[in-house]
Amino acid sequence: MKRIITVLCISLLFINFLSAQNAERTVVGGVSSKRNTEFAPSLSADGKTMIFQSDSDFGWELYESVLQDDSIWSEPTPLKEINAACDFLAGPSLSYDGNTLYFTAFIEGETETEDIYYSERIGDKEWSEPKSIGAPINTNDDYEGFPSVSSDGNSLYFIRLNFDNPVDRKSKENCFRIFVSHKNENGEWGEPQALPEIINSGCERDPKIMADNHTLIFSSIKEEGLGKYDLYQTRLQPDGSWSEPLELDYLNSDENDQSPAISASGKEIFYYSDDDIYKTAIPEKFKQMINITVKGIVKNTDGDPVESNIRVYDNETGELLANAKSSTVDGRYSLVLQGGLDYRVLFSSPNYFSQEELHELKIVESYKEIKSDVELEDNYKMEISIRDKDIEKPLSAFLSIKGGNGDMIYDDSLSLEQKSINLDLKTDQKYQVKVNVPKYPTHEEEIIFNPDTFKSQMKYAILVPFEKVKVKANVTDIVSNQKMKMKVYFKNEDEDELIVANDNEEVYLRKGNRYEVLTGSDKGYMFSSTKVVAGEGEKDEYGNYNVNMEIMRIEKGSSLNLNYITFDLNSTELDSASYFELDRVIELLNKNESIKIEIAAHTDDLGDENYNLKLSGERAKSVIKYLSSNNVSADRMIAKGYGQSKPLVPNDSDENRALNRRVELTVLESD
Missing domain, CATH: 2.115.10.20 (Glycosyl hydrolase domain; family 43)
Structure with a gap:
């Protein structure tokens, strides 16, 4: 054997x-x-x-x-x-x-x-x-x-x-x-x-x-x-x-x-x-598995070779399968792909726009070569606008842009009517931007091409920051002088801006702008309001402008002037600017569910007395209507118009008459 x-x-x-x-x-x-x-x-x-x-x-x-x-x-x-x-x-x-x-x-x-x-x-x-x-x-x-x-x-x-x-x-x-x-x-x-x-x-x-x-x-x-x-x-x-x-x-x-x-x-x-x-x-x-060779040259729009990173992905799953590079010398590249898959091939280089190619190779019967040259773009069109950094409104400005070689490519004003300019830019250049806007500090920045975020045609907003100052609100009990922890609202009257902060928290306000400042409400307390111009007054040792707010406890008979409730001339329709303070009234009523209030409207002495009485009554009802539309029970509120019968101060000047045109909140019932 x-x-x-x-x-x-x-x-x-x-x-x-x-x-x-x-x-x-x-x-x-x-x-x-x-x-x-x-x-x-x-x-x-x-x-x-x-x-x-x-x-x-x-x-x-x-x-x-x-x-x-x-x-x-x-x-x-x-x-x-x-x-x-x-x-x-x-x-x-x-x-x-x-x-x-x-x-x-x-x-x-x-x-x-x-x-x-x-x-x-x-x-x-x-x-x-x-x-x-x-x-x-x-x-x-x-x-x-x-x-x-x-x-x-x-x-x-x-x-x-x-x-x-x-x-x-x-x-x-x-x-x-x-x-x-x-x-x-x-x-x-x-x-x-x-x-x-x-x-x-x-x-x-x-x-x-x-x-x-x-x-x-x-x-x-x-x-x-x-x-x-x-x-x-x-x-x-x-x-x-x-x-x-x-x-x-x-x-x-x-x-x-x-x-x-x-x-x-x-x-x-x-x-x-x-x-x-x-x-x-x-x-x-x-024999090994069926392969397909993809080869070609990576070049730019001028026909010059480009060294490119090449990533090969499974187009169905997104899995990265391979990394390669094209030659620095002549841009040549070669890939070997297996049959049976569809591939997404991404070509990228720091100073060029990326480009993708799809190779559908799920069904192949024999080896083949695919010739595929790739052209990477190095030019782009940019629509440039100038906007406020915080509120992103368009700005009139003087704009200058220099290229990487120091040549000035734009040096002119950009007005609100014009809104934007269109420029042809190069991916391999770094652009120096300088913006001058009235009442704003001079702003400078660079435009540096980013292949991951830039597009061949794109919009670009230069965001210019407004000069700001540090402000801190201090809220205290009006009787005990005890510090209170409450939200504080800063509403800009000059711009569409609202900042919400906590008591004693530093905030940054736009210098020279006027702000309505209102506290939030807490259980057993009324809210408080005032006005400030950011940057006016004295600063403390930490560089803050302080806003001192006093709040009082809710008691029967307590009154609160609603300073920012306004109406158009001879109108009973609330101005939209009133909603901000009225929302604080809603907050007050929601946190103190047992109280009932009177909303009283007053006028100055100009015009017919009976007309003013009727007008004030209708204005008070408009306030109640807004509060009711925001889920405050009508049973908790009474509207009352007093016309010109209860002036705060004598109606002997425009300033005094403005003070007498007011809306007041009075507590009728409390715990």
Whole structure:
């Protein structure tokens, strides 16, 4: 029985060997050479750019090749900036947008061991100085290398030495373990985690995460393998686990087969074998999920390239799926999107208006490329008005606006009749605004473009603050002089403004404006009222203008002048300005439900006495009608007109006559 199983295993190995030998393993022309060893190919999303490592007289260096129209790869070009900066290079991994290159590097005097570095594309086949990816991925005492970045840019797979099994005894090859690091919400790389044992079985290297972000291909030395390192494929499952790795028997050979690379189309796999870079068509069962490549150029309205942040969202759930960037050099970008979803792609840059694109990819049957150039606007039209900051009424003003270069773009008056002006502005400029309004302090501010709140056509109100003074109301019992805690109402007679404060609370009133000041009511107390002009009088040691209010207890026969109840000439209709004080009467009656009151109206001595008597009676009824309409029982109120029969002061001047034209509240019944 044991002999049969041994024969069966040998037969299976032989069949696998024949399958591998019979697969179409084609050396990649233009890239591979007989003189040198080419290793670790990496492809852009569209499969048209390849970066790989090759040995030369100076050691390992990185090279770039581009797929020509005739499907031939161009003569490789060395990446001079990267090669010159590093003493050792290996395992390049080109981001799917083609703008960032990750690789393994050792730099004398900078690194203790091999670490992961990256460079950003700054021109056609030109790259920035290498930068360390830093902790927590890189460490001082361990090897980190052969990085592979996911298409969404949020995961990085790489290898570290396997200290438990540093060298495979049979093949004498170095052994590694595969780790992954994920970016957090702040865009920082998280603590790397080793992949599970189903992948890290003992001797692995060269992980490559495919464009679908689910398919991982890696090299592994296993007892059942054909040679030294063979290629295996596993898939990330919905529950976060990884599937049992499948041997890529259609390409594995008795040589080392390592460093896989697949473009987003998923049709061919490129890999290292026998000192060259090979390619092989991928059988259907090994193909990754259907991908769609979206690529284009982000530019402004003048056609200049723009570096843009690119966020990819699930259009149905709003979930952020990927972050990317367009190139600073030429605005190029490339995205790999999986079929089966609809995507919302947001392009944003600090000095431009954001733009969204919708890609409906729920139903796709095969790989395709979408060309989508994006134009970001850097001009906007702004309708500018000038308004009071607190009450937002329009103001007549003199307005001047300077651009970021100091040029005056507006310098004229803006009247109430004109109300606003329309200007064409640039997103990359900061505008200096100066406003002069009579009776207002000079106001200055900046208009700074904000891509999150500004629109290509928008209204903008310059809110000018009025000069204010601090005022504090002190409410006391008129008999005991005891401080009382009551609400205090400040009603501006000059503007539509009402401020409600507590006793002894500082408030800010518009300097020079006239205010009606009324206390609220409390159980057993009448309310009190007065008038002030904000900013007149003496200030206390804290810089406050004090308003002293005295209130008296409710007793039978107590009277209260309602100072702000007014009527038009010879009219019985209440002026709307009366409602504010009448609402305080309602408050008084609601808090003291047992009292009954008389509302008495008085006139001066001008006109016929009988006419004045009738007029005053009708005015008193108008007050009662308003109070009744606000749920005060009519049984608690009596209207009385006294005409000119009860003057407060002699009717011998206009001022005195104004005092005699009044409405009074008198308590008829109380507890």
